[in-house]
Amino acid sequence: MKSGSRLERILKSGRFALTGELGPPRGADADAVRVKARHLCGMVDAVNITDNQTAVVRMSSLGACLIAMREGLEPVYQMVCRDRNRIAMQSDILGAAALGVRNILCLSGDHQCFGDHPNCKKVFDLDSMQLISMVKAMRDEARFQGGAEITAPPRMFIGAAANPFAEPHAFRVMRLAKKIAAGADVVQTQCVYNMERFRAWMAQARDMGLTEKAYILAGVTPLKSLGMARYMQKNVPGMDVPDELIKRLQGVEKKDQAKEGITICCEQIQQLREMKGLAGIHLMAIEWEHRVPEIVQKAGLLPRPEPEPEQP
Amino acid sequence: MIKATIKPLEEIRSMLAPFRRVLTVGCGGCVSLCLAGGMKEARELNIKLRALQEQGSESVFDDITVERQCEQQFLAALDARVEKYDALISLACGAGVQFLAERFPAKPVFPGVNTQFVGITRDIGWYEERCKTCGDCVLGLTAGICPVTMCSKSLFNGPCGGPQDGHCEVDPDTSCAWIAIYERLQRQGRLDSIAHVMPARQWQGQIPGRILHPRYRDRYVQEDT
Structure with missing residues (x-):
């Protein structure tokens, strides 16, 4: 076992994994995290705790990870390269590991121009690929990026992100291969709406043997409304929302759109479950944590498996 | 210049x-x-x-x-x-x-x-940034397009998941440096140059007021005294 995390144990046992997402609040409000965490408890195997997503200041991922852990969730500590150099990153990784965090998701991070401090100084000392390499060397070689030895290496299950829908399409699987070569154990994808393109990407990944080397989780985000679908299609970089989905939501009354969005989401999960080589789902119900139980129930993903404890 | x-x-x-x-x-x-x-x-x-x-x-x-x-x-x-x-x-x-x-x-x-x-003159009055003077040039690997300067996140292993129609997500007027790197390397048959993970950068120039060729300085100081 690389980390012994619940997520690692479930994936290793070959069961179909389900992870969720929790966005920390814009204040020092522990209850806000607890309320969201309770909706997810028992519904998912682990939960990404986002790191100042869209470059908007929020409670730290590590702080919220701890609160979520106390509520019984297994956190995935999200870490972006935008705000910290390698000294701060390694230090936070050690701190997180010491506090019992066993999963990390390594991301570049949204550019600061999208957030509420657009004129801050960006860091990007490392990129996400180099962050993955660094965590792997810390864990497997007990070595800091600078070369010095680590007395007690952090046991982390290393996550990465991939966007099968971004340009240049031909390079996307190559980049996935690079992330896996760098040390990613599990890879979450951008939200899948274009099933055909995702299927083609998965086929390429299988052909290159990548699904044997890392676990791939398909990203799924329920559409709450027609407005959200349109926004995702037009304004979210790297998002591929086909027109058929827009039309389908247009076809139902406004008050029924959320319900239709959940139905679509469950259908997507069904199609993804049948896809060869896919290890699980990463469900990103953005500011919709309270609807997760309903989605998970309808998608037939309950009860969640209880993995074997790690052998000492 | x-x-x-x-x-x-x-x-x-x-x-x-x-x-x-x-x-x-x-x-x-x-x-x-x-x-x-x-x-x-x-x-x-x-x-x-x-x-x-x-x-x-x-x-x-x-x-x-x-x-x-x-x-x-x-x-x-x-x-x-x-x-x-x-x-x-x-x-x-x-x-x-x-x-x-x-x-x-x-x-x-x-x-x-x-x-x-540090930039170029495209035409009179039309200047474009090209170099961050990072002190450790990787242009040979990236088809003559600087990832430090031209990628909004200075990624060494791009492109990220954000480009739209060839443009950087931060600004539709800015083209994605990594798509350009990819396309030029492909044209030159050199995609293997970005097939491997580019390791963490050893950033140069972290000490203020650096001096190039300090032996020249030593010689001039000696001559003056």
Whole structure:
């Protein structure tokens, strides 16, 4: 076992994994995290705790990870390269590991121009690929990026992100291969709406043997409304929302759109479950944590498996 | 070459407010080529400053332009001139301003331009950034397109998941550097150059006031003593 995390144990046992997402609040409000965490408890195997997503200041991922852990969730500590150099990153990784965090998701991070401090100084000392390499060397070689030895290496299950829908399409699987070569154990994808393109990407990944080397989780985000679908299609970089989905939501009354969005989401999960080589789902119900139980129930993903404890 | 833009007139005027006799020092180097700080701009600035003077003011705005403010020998030409002024305004890049201030430590020296970047002249007045002077060039691996300068996140293993129609997610007018790198390498049959993970950068130049070729410095210091 690389980390012994619940997520690692479930994936290793070959069961179909389900992870969720929790966005920390814009204040020092522990209850806000607890309320969201309770909706997810028992519904998912682990939960990404986002790191100042869209470059908007929020409670730290590590702080919220701890609160979520106390509520019984297994956190995935999200870490972006935008705000910290390698000294701060390694230090936070050690701190997180010491506090019992066993999963990390390594991301570049949204550019600061999208957030509420657009004129801050960006860091990007490392990129996400180099962050993955660094965590792997810390864990497997007990070595800091600078070369010095680590007395007690952090046991982390290393996550990465991939966007099968971004340009240049031909390079996307190559980049996935690079992330896996760098040390990613599990890879979450951008939200899948274009099933055909995702299927083609998965086929390429299988052909290159990548699904044997890392676990791939398909990203799924329920559409709450027609407005959200349109926004995702037009304004979210790297998002591929086909027109058929827009039309389908247009076809139902406004008050029924959320319900239709959940139905679509469950259908997507069904199609993804049948896809060869896919290890699980990463469900990103953005500011919709309270609807997760309903989605998970309808998608037939309950009860969640209880993995074997790690052998000492 | 270094590209600069002239500071807002109001900012310059407020810096100079306490001083009566001001010498504007233009620079004939990079800043003159990008039409920000040469002889013509020094004169123009003074015309504007004079025009803004209150009625009856006895302020003096003179100008002089030296070949380059980043070289000792050209600054020496100012030695005899600066005495009668209360303040100097330098239209050179940040390096030139500092070298001028170092030469005349008793005189307040103010910057008249904002130094922007190392860039190219696409056409007269059309300048584009190209280099962050990072001190460890990787252009050989990236098809002559700089990831540090041209990628909004300075990624070494791009492209990220954000480009839309070939453009960077931060700005639809900016093309994605990594798509351009990918396409040019593909055209040259050199995609293997980005097939492997580019390792963490050992950033150079983290100590201030670096000196190139310090042995030259040692020799000159010896000659002087």
